[in-house]
Amino acid sequence: MTARLAAAHDLGPVSDIPPGEGRAYDVAGRQIAVFRLRTGALHAVDAVCPHRGGPLADGQTDGRVVLCPLHLTAFDLATGCATGSTYALATYPVRVDESGHVILALASA
Numbered sequence: 001m002t003a004r005l006a007a008a009h010d011l012g013p014v015s016d017i018p019p020g021e022g023r024a025y026d027v028a029g030r031q032i033a034v035f036r037l038r039t040g041a042l043h044a045v046d047a048v049c050p051h052r053g054g055p056l057a058d059g060q061t062d063g064r065v066v067l068c069p070l071h072l073t074a075f076d077l078a079t080g081c082a083t084g085s086t087y088a089l090a091t092y093p094v095r096v097d098e099s100g101h102v103i104l105a106l107a108s109a
Contacts, residue, residue, distance in 0.1 A: 006093070006105040014042070014096045022066065024057035028106055033057035034094055035066060035077055043077035044094040044104055050087045 009027050011034060017023045022035040024047040033047035033056045045066070047056050054070035061067075065074040065083065073082050080089035093105040 006107050009104045009106055011102040011104055014100055014102050020061060022057040027104060032092060034102060035061055037061065037063060042094045044092040045077060045080050045089040
C-alpha cells in the first residue's frame with residue numbers, strides 16, 4: 001500500500017474571505033469552497049453540491065452548516081454530511097499560516 005502525501009496549497013490572504021462567507025477555489029483540478037465563520041474558524045469542503053450541482057460557496061452559513069443555494073440542503077462544515085439526507089461532501093484540512101494566508105492540504109493522487 002502506498003501512502004498518499006498531502007500537498008499544501010496557498011489560497012491567498014484570509015482577508016479575501018469575509019467573516020461569515022465562503023469562497024470557491026480551483027485546487028489541483030478540484031472545486032473547493034473555503035468558509036470563514038464569524039468565529040474565525042475555517043472549513044473547506046467540496047464546492048459543488050452533490051445533489052444538483054449548486055455553488056456551495058454562495059450558500060448561507062451559520063456556526064456549523066452551509067445551505068445549498070439551489071435546494072437548501074444543509075451540510076455540516078466539519079463532517080461534510082448533509083442533515084436529513086444521504087448526500088455528503090469531502091472535507092479538507094485548512095489553516096491560516098503565520099503570514100495570514102489560507103493553506104489547504106490536499107492528498108496527492
